[in-house]
Amino acid sequence: MNRVGSSPDLPLHNAWSSVVYSSSKRRQLLKPTNGNGASPQLAALQRRRLIPLPIDLRTGTLKRDAIADVGGRLNGSVSMSALPEPQASSDAAGMSEDDRMNYEITVASLKQRITVLEKELATTSKRSVKLERQLTATTKENQDLHGANAVLRAKTEELERAVMQQRHAFDKLAERYATAYANMERLAETASSSDVSSTLNVVVQTLSRENVELQRKVRVLEARHSEDKTIVANQEQRLKRLRAEMEALQHMNDTHQKQASETVAGSKSTRDISSSAAGSGSSSGAGSGSSSGLGSASAQGSMKTEDCQYIDPNILKILEKLPARRRVR
16 A cells, blocks of 8 residues: 555655655655665665655655754764765765755764664673673672582471471480380270289389399499508598608618718818827827727617618618628629
């Protein structure tokens, strides 16, 4: 169905408007006019997005105020030489003044549209960068949540195992209580005296066996306790004996140190006496030497007797045996 004339305000005398708004004219422009294919105007329009133009729809001509406005925008903001136009000279050669003006307005509108699209593209790129950052943060948060979820799963599994163990223990305890309750019911439901007596005998026998076992354990524990008491008493006696021996040895050591100090003092006094009597004769010197030898022997004998008085009897026996062993060796 031909759409030409279907709308009262559609332009019929302008080539560009007919191309934009009329499908029949578009089909006519698709036909080759000069034997080289479709017209270059249609090819240019097919390559670009078509935008409604500020024209008078009744006459098909461009409005004068729109011409001034478009001319100012072309001179002020948009440069016509900014985009490459290889077909501009060939298109302008076969156009009238109105067609050329419409063509320039179309190019300017398309350039403005490109500027708007570039701005939208920049905004979209910024938004995409922001979305990528949000995606990275969300991915990291998702990984953290996965880790926390794994930890929670492990804890849940541990709790489930603990619950299962508690259930098993509860089941065992319930079985024990059920058995005890059944025994109590059986004892309570016995009607005749013979049944009661037999049941009581069974209970008494069971309790007696348990009592015998407990008594055996008590006897074992008492025997162990008596053995422990004996061991403790023996150890205490050994400790007392060792303490007595240590005190005796300490006393002997003190006595020997005291005697050694007295011996050193006596030797010093003897040296002083011998040095003072150095001018006397040999006979008097020999007599004094023999007397000093006797005095020293008597002093050693007295020291031995004093040692025997201060030594513990048990240690004295051991010390008396030592010289005999040395002689045997």
